[in-house]
Each structure stands twice: as structure tokens, then as C-alpha cells.
Amino acid sequence: MSDPQTLLTTHQLVAGYHVGGRSITIAGPLSVSMQAGQMICLLGPNGAGKSTLMRTLSGLQPALEGNIDILGDGGASLRSPGRLARKISLVLTDPIRHSNLSVYSLVALGRYPYSGWLGTLNEEDRRIITWAMEVTGIGTYAERKVGTLSDGERQKVMLARALAQDTPLMMLDEPTAHLDLPSRIQIMQLLHKLARTTQKAILLSTHELDLALQVADEVWLLQKAGGRLEKGVPEDLVLNGTFEAVFDKEGIHFDKDTGSFHIHAGNSKRIGLAGEGAAAFWTKRALQREGFEVTIQDQPSITAHKSSWTLTTASGGQSFTSMAALLQALRTSIISHEDIH
Amino acid sequence: MFFLDIALGPVRIPLKSVVRIILSLPGEDNTWHYIVSQIRIPKACTAVIAGCGLSVSGLQMQTLFRNPLAEPSVLGVTAGASLGVAAIMLGGGSIVTLYTIRELGISGSWLITLAGCLGAAGVMLLVIMISRKVRDNIMMLIIGVMVSTATLSIISIWQYFSDAELIKDYLLWTFGSLGGVTGTQLYILGGVTLTGLILSFLSSKMLDALLLGDNYAQSMGVTIHRARVIIICSTSLLAGSITAFCGPIGFIGIAVPQIARSVFSTSSHRILIPACCLIGTALILLCDLIGQLPGSQTALPINIITALVGAPMVIWIILSKNKLSIYG
Numbered sequence: 001m002s003d004p005q006t007l008l009t010t011h012q013l014v015a016g017y018h019v020g021g022r023s024i025t026i027a028g029p030l031s032v033s034m035q036a037g038q039m040i041c042l043l044g045p046n047g048a049g050k051s052t053l054m055r056t057l058s059g060l061q062p063a064l065e066g067n068i069d070i071l072g073d074g075g076a077s078l079r080s081p082g083r084l085a086r087k088i089s090l091v092l093t094d095p096i097r098h099s100n101l102s103v104y105s106l107v108a109l110g111r112y113p114y115s116g117w118l119g120t121l122n123e124e125d126r127r128i129i130t131w132a133m134e135v136t137g138i139g140t141y142a143e144r145k146v147g148t149l150s151d152g153e154r155q156k157v158m159l160a161r162a163l164a165q166d167t168p169l170m171m172l173d174e175p176t177a178h179l180d181l182p183s184r185i186q187i188m189q190l191l192h193k194l195a196r197t198t199q200k201a202i203l204l205s206t207h208e209l210d211l212a213l214q215v216a217d218e219v220w221l222l223q224k225a226g227g228r229l230e231k232g233v234p235e236d237l238v239l240n241g242t243f244e245a246v247f248d249k250e251g252i253h254f255d256k257d258t259g260s261f262h263i264h265a266g267n268s269k270r271i272g273l274a275g276e277g278a279a280a281f282w283t284k285r286a287l288q289r290e291g292f293e294v295t296i297q298d299q300p301s302i303t304a305h306k307s308s309w310t311l312t313t314a315s316g317g318q319s320f321t322s323m324a325a326l327l328q329a330l331r332t333s334i335i336s337h338e339d340i341h
Numbered sequence: 342m343f344f345l346d347i348a349l350g351p352v353r354i355p356l357k358s359v360v361r362i363i364l365s366l367p368g369e370d371n372t373w374h375y376i377v378s379q380i381r382i383p384k385a386c387t388a389v390i391a392g393c394g395l396s397v398s399g400l401q402m403q404t405l406f407r408n409p410l411a412e413p414s415v416l417g418v419t420a421g422a423s424l425g426v427a428a429i430m431l432g433g434g435s436i437v438t439l440y441t442i443r444e445l446g447i448s449g450s451w452l453i454t455l456a457g458c459l460g461a462a463g464v465m466l467l468v469i470m471i472s473r474k475v476r477d478n479i480m481m482l483i484i485g486v487m488v489s490t491a492t493l494s495i496i497s498i499w500q501y502f503s504d505a506e507l508i509k510d511y512l513l514w515t516f517g518s519l520g521g522v523t524g525t526q527l528y529i530l531g532g533v534t535l536t537g538l539i540l541s542f543l544s545s546k547m548l549d550a551l552l553l554g555d556n557y558a559q560s561m562g563v564t565i566h567r568a569r570v571i572i573i574c575s576t577s578l579l580a581g582s583i584t585a586f587c588g589p590i591g592f593i594g595i596a597v598p599q600i601a602r603s604v605f606s607t608s609s610h611r612i613l614i615p616a617c618c619l620i621g622t623a624l625i626l627l628c629d630l631i632g633q634l635p636g637s638q639t640a641l642p643i644n645i646i647t648a649l650v651g652a653p654m655v656i657w658i659i660l661s662k663n664k665l666s667i668y669g
Contacts, residue, residue: 060556085562094554101552101608112550112561118611119546165561 007168007201008034008057013066015049015056023064026052027222030229034169034201039192041212041234042205044222045247050205051093051173053222057203058171059084071168085113089165091158091172096146103149103157104142107133110164132163136190152183159187163194170194172204176211184208188215209247213238221246269293272301279304286323290330300333302326383527387519388629389622391587392597394534394579396621397541397614399594400601404548404610405572406482412594413580415482416573417464417489420496422584425460427496427511457585464488465577472569477555481569514588516642519629530586537578538618544571545610552608590625590644596651597621603658624651 014028026049034040044050055061057068059078067075070087077083089110096106110132111125121129133139136156141149149157155175162170172191176184188208192215195202206212212219213234221230221237223246230242237243244254271292273284283304284294300313309320311329320326395413402411413419471484500508547568550558555565580594601616602608628646 058560060559081559081564082562085560088560090557090560092554092556092560094556096553100602100606105549105607105609106553109550109553109561112546112563115546117543117546119549 005036006033007036007071009069010057011067011069013056013068014064015053016064017052017061025064027229028053028064029066032220032229032231034203036168036201037195037199038201038217039195039215040201040203040218040220041216042203042220042222043207043209043212043246044205045224048222048224050222054171054173054203054205058088058090060090082113085165085167087167088169088171089162089167091155091162091170091175093173093177096154096158101146102142103138103144103146104129104133106146106157107138107160107164110161110166113165128166129164132160135163135194136160151178152180152186155179155183155187159190168200170200170202172202174205174207176206176208184211188212191215270295270298272296272298273304274301275304279306283309283323286327290327384519384629385626386527387530387587388625390531390534391519391583391590392593392621392623392625393538393618394583394621395590395593395625396597396601396617397538398576398579400598400610400613400617401541401548401572401576402594403598404551405569406479407551407554408479408482409599410595411482413576413584414589414591414594415489416468416485416576417492418461418577418580419584419589420489420492421464422457422461422581423515423589424464424492424496425456425458426514426585427499428460429456455585458581461577461581461584464492465573465581469570469573472566472573513642516588516644519587519625519643526586530582533578533582537575537582538614540571540575540578542611542614544568544575545614548572548610549608588644590647592647592651593621593625596655597624599655600624600658624654 010030010032012029012031014025014030016023016025016027018024042050042054052061056063059068059081062078068078069075070077070084077087107129108121108125111121111129112119115121115125130139133142136159138153138156138160141153146154146157159172159175162172175191176187179187188211191202191204194200195217216234218231219234219237221242222228223230230237230246232242238256244256247254269292271287271294273280273287273294273296275283283302287294287302300311303310303312307321309323309326311318311320311326313333318329320329398418399412402413402415403409405411406415468481468485468488471488472481475481475484500511503511547558547563550561550563551568553561558568559565583590597617597620598613601613601620604620605612605616607613625643625647628650629643631650632641632643632646
């Protein structure tokens with residue numbers, strides 16, 4: 001509050017909902033803040049309450065306890081949708097069904113909090129709409145109907161609408177769900193750039209751990225049990241083991257070295273790997289998929305070169321020119337090894 | 342079309358004379374003069390009012406519930422008005438004498454109008470009260486349909502215990518008629534409908550925002566409860582009054598917004614509301630014309646014609662538009 005760069009602060013916030021007369025806590029109590037120019041990724045397993053927390057922060061549903069201070073207003077704007085609309089804009093997972101709406105008019109709806117009684121737009125409104133459409137790269141299909149867009153295009157349109165609302169805070173609920181990889185990366189990069197250039201504070205929930213680790217300035221990790229929230233710079237959370245603690249489940253392992261998840265089948269078999277660069281990286285992936293625990297030195301061991309592999313076992317060495325051949329040999333040798341016992 | 346509606350009717354009057362009467366030139370047959378100025382002009386005016394009111398209230402319901410099948414009757418407005426009318430027609434018979442009811446006449450009666458409006462308002466009030474407890478608009482739709490069904494079954498019970506004569510009167514009302522509104526009633530109906538239309542036009546920005554769903558609308562600054570109350574109020578003003586005066590005219594409310602959306606190819610309510618007025622008026626006048634069976638001496642009730650003409654029209658428009666969007 002004292003810091004002009006702090007746009008949103010929560011104090012002992014408890015998010016949840018009422019069922020009958022009882023209140024059910026989903027997340028909290030939590031005290032977090034969002035700074036101008038910051039991109040925050042809200043991560044957590046399914047059912048941890050990401051959406052509920054998001055809805056509470058954006059004022060769509062009341063908090064069970066605690067308060068949310070937006071731009072130093074002490075929580076007053078949460079009670080007035082008209083005022084809140086000038087502070088927070090949203091991209092939600094709600095489906096847009098009205099196919100007759102043109103892209104331009106949908107983006108123009110973002111000017112709702114500013115336009116006149118009948119929704120007439122002035123010069124300033126039009127300038128911002130055009131800017132929002134250019135930034136998101138949808139300028140060329142202003143006249144297309146929303147119903148004819150692909151998922152990726154539509155998500156950009158919804159993003160443009162939120163931008164047109166011209167608010168210091170933006171919150172996006174799983175903006176990259178249902179999108180293909182290039183679109184996901186595009187959206188994430190765009191949001192990252194926007195946070196930097198417009199000094200908006202952007203909060204988005206996502207399941208894209210790899211992407212989130214790359215673009216987020218801060219990560220909020222919501223845990224399933226107890227609604228605890230761990231926050232910090234992504235690299236800190238990886239190095240101090242928080243990521244592993246939240247996401248490690250049976251059969252899934254978060255790899256600190258690569259920042260990605262691995263499915264592991266017990267890792268009863270150990271194998272050594274030597275090599276450098278891409279060849280070593282992808283060999284490791286293949287070996288992990290096969291159920292090996294890959295270490296630096298072990299027996300048997302593999303040396304990965306640019307396009308050939310050498311497998312060294314107790315009985316001697318063998319060379320392969322493709323990963324398929326290597327894996328095939330490993331499978332048969334393991335089976336015969338097990339047969340002996 | 343407005344003029345044609347005036348010109349045609351069960352009693353044949355030459356076109357030239359009709360023009361002369363409208364321009365209030367002297368020298369025409371007194372009977373003809375009476376028919377045109379007291380029956381046909383009010384009837385055409387009522388048609389215009391009903392066309393505008395019903396189609397705009399249908400448009401509002403479809404946007405509010407995000408459901409293309411919504412229309413005023415789903416919220417129980419029509420059922421409420423019917424209950425009011427039934428209460429007077431059927432219930433009145435057992436308390437007052439049959440003679441009094443006859444004296445009042447079927448649709449010319451103030452009492453019936455008032456009862457219809459009160460019935461519609463009562464049901465609306467109930468629905469608004471429930472709506473304060475419900476967040477979801479789909480739930481509202483279900484509740485509306487339930488209230489409507491319950492109201493209609495009350496009427497059915499009432500009919501079951503009523504005399505055949507009274508039931509016939511009531512049935513005639515349910516066929517719908519544009520002809521019963523005359524004089525001051527026309528001014529009142531016009532005034533109420535105009536209020537509803539203005540209210541609706543003023544909320545067109547809000548309706549646009551609601552197209553994206555409640556959550557988005559709220560994030561853009563719409564107070565959902567207030568928006569709902571305003572929209573339900575203007576709908577009950579429009580549909581309630583028109584139903585009370587003209588009987589439950591079906592189909593216009595559901596068909597016209599679809600046609601308007603297809604023809605004007607837009608979702609903006611600033612354009613759709615006037616478009617609905619235009620198309621609604623044209624459609625209901627056309628139905629009235631057909632109902633009069635030009636050349637014959639009888640007239641069919643409007644309610645029969647609207648569905649008969651409207652249904653194929655909607656199907657045709659949707660099909661032809663689909664073709665356009667596929668091949669265009």
C-alpha cells in the first residue's frame with residue numbers, strides 16, 4: 001500500500017464457498033501481493049482451487065474471510081462492479097456461444113466501463129480497441145464472426161477484449177487450455193511482453209509448468225491439501241524443492257535438472273550415461289521412459305555421441321546408429337539378465 | 342402493410358374510400374367511416390404495438406438466458422396474465438351472474454385487462470424474488486418454466502370446475518385478438534409498451550455485455566442482479582400488457598429475434614431492438630392480413646396464424662443463412 005508499485009494486496013484471505021449454511025475453505029488464509037509489471041503464474045494440481053482463488057481475487061465471488069486491497073482502496077471497489085471493472089479485466093474459461101458477434105464488437109465490449117449510456121464509442125475508445133487488436137495480432141480479422149474462429153484465435157480475441165478494458169490488473173484463468181503448442185507459447189510470450197511494456201500486473205492460472213517456469217516473474221503454488229500457497233521466483237522454488245513437494249506423486253517425478261516431469265516406473269534399473277548436448281539430453285529422456293534411473297556413472301553405461309551410441313556392459317561393448325536399435329538391445333539384454341536370476 | 346391491414350377486412354370497402362377516410366375527407370359512407378376509424382385503425386395500431394413489444398421482450402429473454410428458445414412465456418408472464426384473465430372470466434361466473442360477464446364483453450373489459458396485468462406482474466414479482474436467491478441464469482430459466490407450468494395448471498383446474506359457456510369465452514381469449522383494443526385502452530397499451538421499449542433500448546449496452554455470460558458481464562461492470570431486475574421488469578411490462586389486451590399471442594417473441602439476427606447479421610442490441618420492432622410489426626401485420634382471408638367474410642384468430650406463418654419462415658431463414666455461411 002505504501003509502495004506505489006503494489007497494485008493488489010490480500011490480507012489473511014480465505015477463498016471458498018458456502019454450501020447450505022456451512023462454508024468450505026478452498027484456499028487460504030493467504031497474504032499475497034501483485035506488483036506493477038509483474039507476471040505471476042498460479043500453479044497447482046487439478047482441484048487445488050486455482051479457479052476459486054482467481055474468482056475471489058477478481059471479485060466474482062466474495063471472500064470467506066480477510067480482505068483484498070486493490071490500488072489502496074481498502075477493498076471498496078470489490079463491492080461495486082462498475083469501479084472494479086476499471087481495475088481488473090478478466091479472461092475466463094466460460095464459453096462464448098454467440099457466433100453472430102464480430103471480432104471488433106467483442107473487443108469493443110471491453111470499453112464497457114468507459115462508454116456512454118448506449119455504449120457509443122469515442123475516438124479514444126477506438127484508438128485503444130485498435131491498439132489492443134494490433135498487439136494481440138488479430139487486426140486482420142476485425143469483421144470475422146467469433147463463431148468462425150479457431151480456439152487459439154478466439155483466445156487472442158478474448159485477450160484483446162481484456163486489454164481494451166485498459167485495467168492495471170489482468171487475471172486469466174487457464175488462457176492456454178485447449179491450445180496447440182505454438183499458440184500456447186505465443187500467448188505466454190505476449191503476456192510476458194505486455195507485463196513489461198504496459199506495467200500491468202498479470203495473474204494467470206495454468207497447467208503449463210515448463211512455460212510458466214520460463215516466463216513467470218513469480219510463481220504461486222497452490223497445494224491441494226490445506227490450501228497452502230507457496231510463492232516465490234520460479235528458480236528458487238525449484239532449487240529449494242518446493243516444486244517437488246507439491247507435484248511429486250506416485251509414479252511422477254519432477255526433475256530439477258530439466259525443469260520437467262517424468263513418469264517413472266519405480267527406477268529399479270540403473271544405467272550410466274556419458275555425453276554432451278542434445279544427444280545426451282534426448283538419450284536421457286528415452287532411457288527414463290524405458291524405466292531406467294540415469295546416473296553419471298554406473299554399469300551398464302552408455303556413451304552418447306552425435307549420431308551413434310556405445311553400450312558398455314560387463315560382457316563388452318556394442319555400437320548402435322539409432323536410438324531404436326539401442327533401446328531394442330537394452331530391452332533384450334534386460335530380459336535375458338532377469339531370466340538368469 | 343399497415344395501410345393494407347386497414348384496407349382489408351370482413352366488410353369490403355373500396356380502396357379509394359379508405360384513403361379518403363384516413364385523410365379525413367368528407368363524403369364517405371358513415372358505416373364505412375366507423376369501421377375504418379373505430380375498428381381497423383385501432384386494430385392496425387395494436388398490431389404494431391404487439392409486434393414491437395413481443396419481439397423485443399423475446400429478444401431480451403434470449404439474451405438474458407443465453408438461450409435461443411427463450412421467450413416471454415417461459416418466465417410465466419403469459420401464464421400469469423392468463424391466470425388473471427381466467428380468474429375474472431371463470432371465477433367471476435360463479436360469484437357474479439353470467440349476465441354481468443356478458444355485459445362486460447370478452448375483450449373490451451377493463452376488469453379483464455387489469456386482471457391480466459396484475460397476474461403477469463404477480464408472477465414476475467415471484468420470479469424476481471426467487472431470482473435474488475439464484476446466481477445462475479439457467480436455474481432462472483428452469484424456475485420460470487416451473488412457475489409457468491404451475492400457473493397454467495391452476496387455470497386448468499379452474500376450467501375443469503367451470504361451466505362450458507365460460508370456458509368457451511376464455512378459450513376465445515386464448516386464441517388471441519388484435520381487435521379488442523379501442524380508444525383509451527389503445528393509449529394505455531401504447532404508453533406502457535413505449536415505456537417498456539425505452540427501458541429496453543436504454544439497457545441495450547447491458548444486454549450486449551450479457552452476451553458473453555454473467556461472469557464477463559460482471560467483470561465489465563454490470564451488476565447482475567440489477568440488470569436482471571431491469572430486464573425482467575421491461576419484459577413483464579411489454580409482454581404482460583400485450584397479453585392482457587390481446588390474449589397470449591405466441592411465436593412472435595421467439596421467431597422475430599432469430600429472423601432479426603439472421604437478416605441483420607449482428608448481435609448488437611442497439612441495432613437488434615429497432616430491427617425486432619420492424620420485423621415484428623411486419624410479421625404480425627402479415628399474419629393479421631392472412632388471418633382475414635382476403636376475399637372471405639370471416640377472420641381467423643391471430644394466434645393460429647402467427648405460428649402457422651412464423652414457423653416455416655424461421656426454418657427457411659435459418660436454412661438459407663446456413664447455406665450462405667458454408668459456401669460464402
